[in-house]
Amino acid sequence: MNTLKDSGREHVGRFPQKFADLTDQTLFGDMWKRTQLTPRERSLVTVAALVALYRLEQLPFHLSRALDNGLSDDELEEVMTHLAFYSGWPTAASGLKQLSDVQASRAPSQG
Known part of the structure; x- marks a missing residue:
């Protein structure tokens, strides 16, 4: 292995x-x-699928990758809000929690 x-x-x-x-x-x-989708678009689709399917273990990696691929914090927050109506409030709330953790881990250190 x-x-x-x-x-x-x-x-x-x-x-x-x-x-x-x-x-x-x-x-x-x-x-x-x-080439049919940009990396940014692929990240958007991947994050939406992971949230909708409640695959939280892989979500932090893909949220960080989505930010690296050009999605903004506001866009990802809006994705979670939109998904709340399609995949359920709990999946979106969990996605927002994961996003908050990723945002905090990427924030510049205070010191």
Whole structure:
């Protein structure tokens, strides 16, 4: 078994080599590099899917990636609000909590 390490996925733990290769090459390689959607648009879709499906474990990584890909804090907060009416209040509230944690972790240190 190897640890996924490319594209910041070390936080997901240990997986068999083939799974790591598919993640690196197919998901974060081929899929994220297709030109039909921009990385920003792919991040928006991914965050919405993770919130709607209540997949909170992967959400912080993708929220941070969404910010890196050009989505603003306000846009992500609006995504959560919009999702509240489609995926339910609890999923959106949990998404907002995760977003708040990501925002805090990315804020400049006071000192």
